[in-house]
Amino acid sequence: MLDRPRQTPLLSALVCLGLFAAIALCVAAELSWLTDLDSHGEAARQWAGDRSWLEHPLRVIEVAGGTLWMTIATIVFAAGGLLRGHRRAGILIAVVMAATALITYFTKMFVGRGRPLWQDPEYFLHSNAFPSGHSSAAAAFAGLVIVVAAMLVRRTAIRRLICTLAVLAWALVAADRILLGRHYPSDVLGGTLLGVGVLLLGIALYNPLPRSHALKAEPLPEPFPSARRLAVVLNPIKVESVENFQTMVTQMALESGWNSPQWFFTTVEDSGTGQAEQAAVNGADLVIVCGGDGTVREVCAELAGTGIPVGVVPAGTGNLLARNLEIPLFIRAAIDIALTGQDRAIDMVEVDGDGIEPTHFMVMAGMGFDAAIMEGVNEDLKKKVGWLAYVLSALKGLMFPTMKLEISVDGGPFTKHRARTCVIGNVGSLQGGMNLLPDATIDDGLLDVVLLYPRRFLSWIPLVLRVMTRREHNAGESVARMTGRTVVVRASGEVPRQLDGDTIGLGSELRMECVHGRVLVRVPRTV
Template sequence: MSNAHTAGVRSGRLLLLLPLQAASVAGLGLLVTGPLADRWPLSVEDGVNRALADRREALATALSEGMSLLASTRSIVTLTLVAVLALLLLPGVPRLRRWRDAAFLAGSVAAQSAVFLLVTMVVGRARPDVSHLDAAPPTSSFPSGHVGAATALFGGLAVLAARRLRGAERALVVGLLLLIPPAVAASRLYRGMHHPSDVVVGLLNGGCTLLVMAYVLLLSTPGTRTSAGLPTPRSNPDDAQAATPVPEQVSADAPAGPRRAVVVRHPHGCGDGTAARVRALLRHHGYTDQAWTSTSAEEPAGALAARTAEADTSLVVVCGGDGTVRACADVLSGGAIPLAIVPCGTGNLLARNLRLPSDPDTALREALAGATVGIDLGRIHGDGLAPTRFTVMAGAGFDAAMVRDASARLKQRLGWAAYVLSALRHLGDPRMRLTIRLDGGAPLERRARMVVLGNVGSLQGGLPLLPDARPDSGRLEVVLLDPRGVAGWLAAGRHLLTRSATRTSGPRLSAGRDRRAAGGALEYFSAERIDLRFARPQPRELDGDAFAAGTRLTAEVEPGALRVWLPNPGEGDPVGATGTVGATGTVKAADTAGATDAAGEPDGYGCTARFGEPHGVQRAGRPPARTRRPDGVR
């Protein structure tokens, strides 16, 4: 039996979870209507319904009617049919993927409805004892069918949007779709049609159905796992480019003579299929001498240092996530060997911020057709943390706790969404007291839920946590997050989403200055050196890897310390003024004079054409970009 067939059978068996889900929801309903009915919080549910009924207003009634109609049986069936038809007719999408996405959406709505109907046959709960604004359906009040159907349909559309869209568009569309089920839940409570527990279980029923159907149809499709159970890139029969390895012949444009490449492979992130295609791509570009090394907990960069010391090396390729890239950057910092990134991790934030394609094969192919660019690194140390480097972000507090407690199993299955689940556990964590010192200046006393130092600024979905951060700026950006209550969290979220949609920010900060936003929930700083002291030990993280809790962190920027292969920014754009690529693949030094822009600020290292200006910054009269070189570049 083939691996693909076996994977299909195993994923199909997960559908057996749906009867178990129905039994669990029914059992919960019997508890709610039986022995738990007089216990808190169920004992106060009637009071919630009466309070809402006593405060009805014309506008709220009209809005609630619209949301209830949106989730009615007729609307759900109609919208599902329209969405499925649209998915099947989408241009530019492989046929197998179109059918799979359509089956996921239709199956989720149908499965939720089936579970709902089975439960209502077992649990007979009366509607709330208040005036009803809608005609009562014949089904039980438990669980809410409107809410479950809305969760399955609009939540399913949000899942598909998250897989297809990028950047601010994805954040906006997914956010709006995910707001609909809670809005429907509120409308059903307002209209007196359900108890609070009915709508909560309706949300859970729809959400659980989505998880099962997503795993069966979107995550565990044939071809996504090797026989060893390691994830590999999905390949569709309709997508010849993704399914067909690069030819083994050497490119006619590759320089004569063998070149040596050292490849660092994360064994769980880079599956056998990806590794084979990387090997072929490198050979195609003339890297016929390849030394491969795998990472481990003890050696996060593998044997990179030893492999590069064995012989002259023209290239290091990192097949892994941000943690693997960070470990390799620590080894290569200040040297002349360039690095190419094959994004195979959970977040791949450095690759996203460097605007590399998300597909591993495409990222390597386009990077090797581009040029090398010098980017900054952050060097950091603290109590219990030996000096090391980071490429993306370092942090303490809320974000570090989220990283520390994210399930490795969920990260492998759900990707960066696993961090969201972990974050929910820490929303109520206490604030921390800290002292921050910028470039040796006076200490600043603060309280915050988290502090993040960034070499780059965007999170998943293009969310600009540090809107002024650039990987070639010669300094680090800092943000303190300190929301007060629900209103503070909402203000911070609205601020970040607005910046993501508009790509604007305030004036770029000079060292030591700060800027507050979102009513004080966010505070930004910029400096070349940052010293942090915490009143109590705090969890800490570097580039998505958790480190031991501590009370100190000191970070400073290393300008242009790492050379990275990046795709050309576009036809007619400069290739990148950090240097040019010679015929043998070595880096020729660019002019090392320090240039300044019209504002008298350093002009970075020639990456402006690739990374653009900091959001909202307009500069006039730019001189030609010049560059500094890290020590060791010749």
């Protein structure tokens, strides 16, 4: 619905609101067919009244779907969108819920329908009944949850679960109004049509997707003439439909003044290096890469130093590079930034060690507990639930054994340390959005190191709080930090290791050097 022409949600909104208006007129005219429909409400109330165990759950649902809690939920939902940088989504949430409430109120005043007489006399409501305010608010809110899930949740299984739960929540509220005898069935139907109609109208008039730079900004000046040749490196298993993705990119590229793209698909044997090399040989002026952190790393490394910018369309589980560059996770918005954003020179890290060929990373390397998390992830579960698979793996390995480490920074003497995990990062925000390296930036030419050493199981709690609040720490505490252009880490024995979330096997040493400003990437415009 979000990617479709404006006419689609607009027509759907007019149908819903038209049906709502028709039912409102029928209610006001007290037509007989509507009376027959509403008579089923009395039977439903009688059925629920005969089952005393239902009374308390129905009251709880009534309170949870009432004005107070729906207002609180709306404020939290809208504020969350605004604070997370999804301004249009936050505004849509606030406007749709407010408009639904206002239309519900004035329609109640206009129609003036009384409540059903079969309500429980102990909790009898005397306010107007049509349309059901609980139903209109629940329908609008559930629809907004589905819209935001479509925008931000990449995993199909999780997105479907969220949508199912949203619809179930609306259904519980709608059934609750009838089973308690608060509303006639037509009140609930009218409220639902109103909530859905207002939501669809809001999407048609103010689509929550970020607006394309191609529509609102002039093209950025180019230092050298460009033939506007575009290449796309795609990991085909990371998108739901390769054909739909190709159609979307091609259409957006042509709208933004680029030529039709050349397509290169990664394979099990080559996760991006060969495809990026061929794109460069073919004269690409921009290479878009769509895949996980591993594919993005390979393409960036191959194009490092060529002057060819890389547009990142995140389609993995962690998407750490995209998150730290403030590239949105919604595919269409990320494509737009890749095509129309500005170039930024970022650092790349060269790395080697025992048992591995010289390689590189863009975001982070790790030894110990964090690498054990990557190693212990169930890949089948990861495909279904995404990052939750990492959480389960982390819980299983919280007491990873202590490592004895020696670390040298910028060629200095080795210092001895004890830690459960050692992370060397090129960015500040790592897994789960945790700001492990608060002073790290991706273009400062420096590596940041953090050592975590919780001594007991419960020590993880204050440790996490210390990391998240950036509290200063004294020597001997469970957090230690270092910074330098080159870093060498040695362990007393073989431990798990990882680069950008991909395991590289057991080993005892990593040698890293930050190469300043080596890769050009497309990022959101600052003006």
